[in-house]
Amino acid sequence: MNNQHLQTPIEYLKGVGLSRAEVLKKELQIYVFEDLLRLIPYKYIDRTRFYKVKDIQPDMPYVQVLARVISKEIMGEKHTKRLIVQAKDDTGVIELAWFQGIKWVEKMVVPGKVYVLFGKPGFFNGKTQMPHPELELYVPGAQQKGNLTLQPAYNSTEKLKQFSLDSKGIQKLVTILLEQNGRHIEENLPVYIINRFKLMGRAEAYRGIHFPADATQLKEAQYRLKFEELFFLQLKLLKNKLLHTQKFKGNIFDKVGDYFNEFFHHKLPFPLTNAQKRVLKEIRLDTQRGVQMNRLLQGDVGSGKTVVALMCMLLALDNGFQACIMAPTEILATQHYETIKSLVGEGFIDIALLTGSVPQKLRKGIHERLEDGRLHILVGTHALIEDKVQYKNLGLVVIDEQHRFGVEQRAKLWKKAAVPPHMLVMTATPIPRTLAMTMYGDLDISVIDELPANRKPIKTHHYYEAQRLRMFGFMREEIAKGRQIYVVYPLIQESEKLDLKNLQDGIEIMLREFPLPGYHISVVHGKLKAADKEAEMQRFVKGQTQIMVATTVIEVGVNVPNASVMIIENAERFGLSQLHQLRGRVGRGAEQSYCILMSKEKLSNDGRIRLNTMVRTNNGFEIAETDMQLRGPGDIAGTQQSGVLDLKVADLTTDQEVLQQARNVVIEIFEKDPQLAAPENQILNRAFQQKNDGLTWDKIS
Template identity: 65%
Template structure:
């Protein structure tokens, strides 16, 4: 057989074979020797430290003991069968217990021999034992790859363990793999980059991560592998961005015309913040380059993203194009429609709303107006991407809350014109810098980091259940001033698993505290028919009801300037970004607003951190950073569609400095050698050419 390499199928590695290969493929997604070597240890055991039997106690995470196996006996029947060994050193005796792989263990364990064992001690009736300890025959002169002062510990599963592929079994495979292929492993980064960033070689890094001689070598190996992973992610993203700019022509918006100017001078209800002005300017410049724009605008709740989007759409209309805005829910789409039409008035341009609830007759009129070009701006939900919706000349697309749409859904909008429209993606969930650079690395990013003048920061307080009467009293005071109150619950009906205050029970208590006719209550939740939901919303918006009781359906898209109090029940059950979105439903008028976080008395450490963060700061970007630390990138992103977050070793919550270094390195690389034609960059060009998927959605923001 040919010499083994990183791309050799895993079954050909000595010690694997077809059965273990199938398990490795199913359980760990390991298909080749290279995949195996990318299964990095998650911790290391200090093998220089030994404990005596008499020193062991149940609070230890793990302990290593040198002693002798003096007996081995199978006890129990059927499901209760187990193997029990007596293990002794000069200070005492302990019991070793196994419940699995008994036949194999009886064959391989040698009674009377000296072993180094490692495991978690447990205690019962004053006696110490270890269940399923790692066992290694004590041979002082045993030759090992690397130095066993730091023994790697690998993730395994129950199925793998049954096939003797526990951490120790995987370690042996890693040892075999490195001894087999390491000398033939080619370098993946150009020498000048390694020198510039002071990186060890790829071979040294693989050996150093699996079998480090010491802490220093381990640190160097981790840094090299993290830099490489983040560097290649950025290389791909920025290359796609570069290709899109070259390949996809864009409509040129070369004039700021009458509609834009009329809106700016006559209709804008408040002066733009400096941040809004900066973002509008960035969009104007983008739309006049002749290349298609793909830009992400992030701004905190209430920072004025909608006005920026509207001015961008007016720019398109002034240049002879149509524009559309797509939102993920009917509530949000309707909110945008009412907000934009009230800003524009009757005479600047024609705006329509298209959702799943739009009647057939109105739909036909919209389709006709779109195709003959008399409709300027269409606002809607997924209904916009239906094949029946045809534009005469679409030039600008705004997508709100981007993460709620799949890539292919967005691509359908993208294809509504021969020359693709400019794309503006908006999100009100501020994204930590590291996530934005990774998930949206091929987009240009604008940040609206300033709130409009006159907005008072929302005061946030945390109350426990026993302080509820104080909260009711405060609500009465605010309602007496003519204000309105939201109360948000996590569930509609009681859950057997979660001991939560649920909407229906909460409503009963509220009605006792706030009886008719003095107080009126609206109820909105996701299971209601759209008509009923709209009716209740409108009652609250018009001020006919003072209290809105809702589930998280109001997280986005409700704008009632008179509402000054947001009460969030069981707030410890919500994620940080959700709490921040809910808080943003108040604070929209000139009056001081309040967010009250209600919780039970028992809080987890994470729950306490979330609530303390909300009380401490209103800054969505700071909140997003804490959320990233708490939950990790997979959860916070709300999407896995880019595939970018499937990382082997880098951690976006902790590796911001390395990510920035890697991205800057790629930016400089493309500035100096845009086509990667220099001989020293051949490795990188090969990676990009090999790594390109046959169908790429990356160009779609």
Template identity: 65%
Template sequence: MERKSFFDTPIEFLKGVGPSKADVLKKELKIFTYGDLIQHYPFRYIDRTRFYRINEISPDLQYIQLRGQIVEKQILGDVRKKRLVATLKDDRGGHLELIWFQGIKFVEKNIHIGKEYIVFGKPNFFNLKPSLPHPELELVAEAKKEFQTALQPVYSSTEKLKLFFLDSKGLMRLVYTVLQQVAQYIEETLPPDIVNQYKLLSKKEAIIQIHFPTDPKLLQRAQVRLKFEELFFVQLRLLFNKQVKKRLHNGNMFSTVGDLFNSFYKNHLPFELTNAQKRVVKEIRQDTYSGLQMNRLLQGDVGSGKTVVALLIMLLAADNGFQSCMMAPTEILAIQHYNSLCSLLKPMGIDVGLLTGSTRKKQREHLHEALMSGELKLLVGTHALIEDKVQFQNLGMVIIDEQHRFGVEQRAKLWKKNTKPPHILVMTATPIPRTLAMTLYGDLDVSIIDELPAGRKPISTLHKFENHRLRLFGFLKEEIAKGRQVYIVYPLIEESEKMDYLDLMNGYEHIAKTFPVPEYRVSIVHGKMKAQEKDMEMERFKRGETHIMVATTVIEVGVNVPNATVMVIENAERFGLSQLHQLRGRVGRGAEQSYCILMTSHKLSSEAKIRLDTMVRTNNGFEISEVDLKLRGPGDIEGTQQSGVLDLKLADLSKDQQLLIEARKVVEQILENDPSLIQEKNLNLRLYFRNKGVNEITWEKIS
């Protein structure tokens, strides 16, 4: 039988599975084939080399393994609270109760008095007396027939799987059965010179050792080998697609730096560009002049000046006869970009269009006509831009802000609005750790704005406790007296029965009493308000009609009030690092000194302390993102779930950074020497693409 067909064999055909178990394996663990089962790796291992005596059991032992005879068994309790209790006796005369609360009839029928068992489980203590609830039992006589391993693998299971006897031990038996059949067909997937250069285990040996390690060193080598392979193929897919895109898709050439760009740059820039902004403009300029389609990611902290860079590039497109559009994830953010661009371009008399879900029919019709005629060169909007009715005469530049909030298909519709694909600039104010950027955006060129505009002062961040509240209120009154404004952000909207955190409504009442009218005016904004009410309150704050905005995280993105100098975050321990950093970015937009005050109780977890200390220590978003990745892992970072790239079974981007860097370096060397992967040593890599079908480059693959 062919190797491929073996690994694609439906799981129901494996001995010991059958239709009912196959059904639950598919639903609970997404295991459909032999290959899926082999890739259901253990998440930890238990040392099964040691057998404890019953008199050695202590509360600090997490798991114990015993050997002894079942000398008694009985079902106790009434109909509603039955339990099975069996007594185990070891060779030193010690006695221990084994207890089951579920599956009593089945277990009782399969336990035999007088037989010798290997018993494994987590000890429980009641009145200093140990017992073992729901232990694993195995007859000593039969244990020798099982696959022997000093480090027993532990597989993730579920309650439903356990009803079908597919707990960790049951899954281990299935993995052992399938490996007996298919291990001989496991072929090498990496080029032989890479395996030799890095002294990696063979693929076959790594698979066997990851499931049934013969010693800890071989287990570690197996993990390194399989993690490296995962990261290697992620990078190969991204970088190969990147070079194919560049080969296949010519881009519109922006050959001229014309009057619009030069006039704005020389006469209307409100401030001198930072060196970082100049560098990014130069990188984009080189891309758009190359004749190849640009796919570039622009990273820059909140307030770093990405919008001005975007405007310069849109003017460059207009100088070359092309239209541009900028898509934002929310109407508030789209309106903010629109207002910024209109303000910057007003002296030049250049029109900017705005298209959102709220745009009226008559205005929409006018926009459609102006786009089709080519009269309108710059358009800002929400996902309304991707509607089929929105057609351009000659779309040359697409800018997407906070792109992780859009689906892949939504973005792809924009690429198709021109016969020749437009240049793509993806912007994010969420700093992305290097390793995450290399996987999420590995097929994009990356630009970073790592300087704040001149005149901006670093935000001073302070961590304060509840007993500092009176001093805090005094400080807020001082700032308001100077003509400044204040945000106060709460994590909850309504009081929670389970948590004793301050909630938004109680907080608002307290603030309103402390800052009474007519001397002070306080507004409130939260996610449960109607959009119209929310926008009205935000506009009042932006116009300076209210001094304090009490809000939930609804103001995390989309509010730009240069006059706001203080951000107070209540119960700051409840926010993630990325969210804290985004909230802090709402202040510090003007030339005045700004402050972010993190309010917490004294009772903090160790992780919360790390988050708060990090915020106080640094304003650098990239440094913060690295700490966030280590604390939370990549799966929780916003936007990674939809990427599809991070479906890693073993590798962890927060821990395996060096492996990722090494894997990418190897892939870059391979593609530099053999771009089409036609050399004999790289034939299995070409086979990988054929099996995965990833050499079928489509617009949907652009991320």
């Protein structure tokens, strides 16, 4: 459909008008013809086969029957009036019932004639019945209208139904749209791509996805539109990446000097894993190209991202630059600061911590040292982007858990240098490959996919309520060894009272189980003041308490190496990624660590899959893949609201192969024709400009 026709306001479509247009806009975000065209059916009702009366079961969805009408009768008085029609095939009789539109149907139905009946079957008084079926006179040998196809079903709402826009009503509008404007649907992919991937034409694909003649046509239509959607998504992301490298020059880190070498040879407490070495190599190459680096570093909890980030910062120092690391919370920033200080030791580099709670007196000194270049590395929270924080020569910015920062906040950081600093974005949330290719497709992605050799994998067990005594016995054994334990209760949004009750009941039972003097429990919940919460956390961190009971999820990054057991109560109420993050709170010391998932006996299918997955694997990427299949990609990346993953046809959980094909072909195109200037790519250039108008992307810089 050419752009002009595509963008016609929906009220101008025959059968819509102003009031229906309003409700379509509000309920389905359909503003123009293109939006209706891209409203894809969520399922198809099979009208390609006829059922025999004797084969019909009461739990079947819609069925189609070929039967001869043998009688009709209007029964009941005024309010109970109904039309009952008996029809039969060679296997039995089916009763058809109408409670509305009786006069009109009664005129239309002629005993002795054969009809195509279509509806949802039921059983009434021991008879097979079909209330309010669709009826169509059967003409042997003639092309039947409305049957022998896969019938589309569209999502509707109560509001839409008030305007007769149920699935059937929407189907009528789509039919009108295709009849009147089908010829205007223009191709937007070059011939060489269509031929190479054996794609159906665009106009044919839209007809085929709304009104497929059969399953084969539907499959081909879906493949074509999925490919197109993912192709333009990748074209957008990779074009951004290309523009970025052309537009933003970067500092060249060509020296590996004393800071890096001294740390690598004399201070590194353990050998780097192969994955860490590979990532460092990728970053080294990036920072030598004279282009601003934009790299995402993914790694599971405990995989050693902080060490890699530190070594990159030392590389910046060797080349005469300063570096900073920004974390979303004070606890996490403080932990990065402490970790880096313990790794580098005293007197090696000048490093400071800047958060909201740093006193004014200390801030002044930090600002001065930063401006005259004496301060090498600044670690902090949002405080790093305040206007008064000025760097002498900022060369590298490390951002931890970047999805917690807005675009403006990140942009502010890299405007603090004449040449934009290199950006290294870290996340401990494993993101499935397909999602990373779409969410962060304009970034280069590095993955640390192995744990350091001194880390023992956490052993995970699933216990039902009936095994609680066994769990208490295990807790006693671990505490006797001098270990510490987390016990986490789910936060039930609707009910703080219930949260607290669960927590208090749990503590009472625990106190009965641990009556021995010398055992102490820290308690953290939403009702506590921030200072009290911090004090309770600190008691646990210092080892003054053996058990930490919490309703609030323990802050990402809290590091207590002596805590070796994580018990998660009502584990079925947590999402997979949340369970995985919680499990990552233990296993930080040299001792064997455990995660115990407590649940009720009865579990939903999804709940069972989640808990089984946790027991089966420690691999965050495998867990993220399962999570995406259960929850959908929008939820897992928190992009449901942002519109980034506004995919209508493609599904990242099932269409990984199509995404890979689309991305590969886009990479090939940009290698040969970065400006899309070749004659065969003009069609892409036009379509890209049109699509690009309305898209906003959460970019790193």
